[in-house]
Amino acid sequence: MMLSWPLEPSPAIRFVLLFVVGLCVGSFLNVVIIRLPRGRSLLKPSSRCGFCRSSIPTWMNIPVLSFLFSGGTCARCGTAFSARYPAIELLTAILFSAVGAVYGWSVQTLFFCLFSASLIAMTFIDLELRIIPDQISLGGWLVALLLSALNIPGYPIDFFSALMGSISGYLTFWLVSRAFLAVTQEEGLGGGDVKLMGFIGAVFGWKGVLTTILVGNILGALVGVISILIYKKSKRSPIPFGPFLAIGALVHLFQLDLMWWI
Numbered sequence: 316m317m318l319s320w321p322l323e324p325s326p327a328i329r330f331v332l333l334f335v336v337g338l339c340v341g342s343f344l345n346v347v348i349i350r351l352p353r354g355r356s357l358l359k360p361s362s363r364c365g366f367c368r369s370s371i372p373t374w375m376n377i378p379v380l381s382f383l384f385s386g387g388t389c390a391r392c393g394t395a396f397s398a399r400y401p402a403i404e405l406l407t408a409i410l411f412s413a414v415g416a417v418y419g420w421s422v423q424t425l426f427f428c429l430f431s432a433s434l435i436a437m438t439f440i441d442l443e444l445r446i447i448p449d450q451i452s453l454g455g456w457l458v459a460l461l462l463s464a465l466n467i468p469g470y471p472i473d474f475f476s477a478l479m480g481s482i483s484g485y486l487t488f489w490l491v492s493r494a495f496l497a498v499t500q501e502e503g504l505g506g507g508d509v510k511l512m513g514f515i516g517a518v519f520g521w522k523g524v525l526t527t528i529l530v531g532n533i534l535g536a537l538v539g540v541i542s543i544l545i546y547k548k549s550k551r552s553p554i555p556f557g558p559f560l561a562i563g564a565l566v567h568l569f570q571l572d573l574m575w576w577i
């Protein structure tokens with residue numbers, strides 16, 4: 316059910332609004348990605364230059380724009396900031412606008428934007444540190460189950476479907492990881508990936524689980540083979556799997572797995 320809210324803005328205004336909100340949320344995700352896996356507070360202290368430790372003034376914290384105006388360097392010591400920061404802000408903004416384009420001005424858009432944000436944070440933490448923090452996988456899973464139980468009008472999934480999705484996501488992926496271990500004799504898929512699939516199942520139900528695992532495995536296998544062939548990486552260099560699952564989940568979110576939506 317697509318529930319519209321009063322004062323529905325035009326598609327163009329909705330696009331701009333979600334884009335701006337996405338930039339700001341992306342700016343917060345940059346903090347989450349650095350601090351959450353290191354057990355540091357997300358709120359304090361304010362952002363600092365990683366080199367000279369001088370705090371970054373508020374006017375320099377405007378997403379993307381500050382980066383452009385400052386040339387991406389610290390005002391005090393001139394150290395270059397990573398281009399990852401504005402890239403994550405832009406990515407979040409684009410995803411939020413795209414979710415709005417698909418789901419309109421609705422409760423679904425609100426929740427799917429939050430879901431996309433957690434996928435972005437998880438992806439960049441997994442790429443950097445090869446871990447998926449429990450706060451995102453287990454925490455997101457619990458929140459998704461709880462929300463589905465609250466009977467919020469317009470919420471995309473009911474509790475029973477979310478529960479079935481959770482169980483199918485967790486069990487299917489656990490079996491995939493066992494099979495992977497049996498075939499390759501390597502612990503390739505971590506427990507974090509399995510919990511993440513529980514989360515994705517609680518958001519989408521079993522259809523989303525199938526798409527996510529299918530797309531994730533195909534992409535993971537492709538990248539694995541390419542990295543062995545081209546970059547001569549050994550089979551032993553682990554590839555983080557969370558990002559592939561995130562792409563699989565986005566394929567379902569944007570209804571690109573047409574078979575389920577007809």
Ligand SMILES: [Zn+2]
Nearest residue numbers: 364367389392
């Ligand atoms: Zn500095």
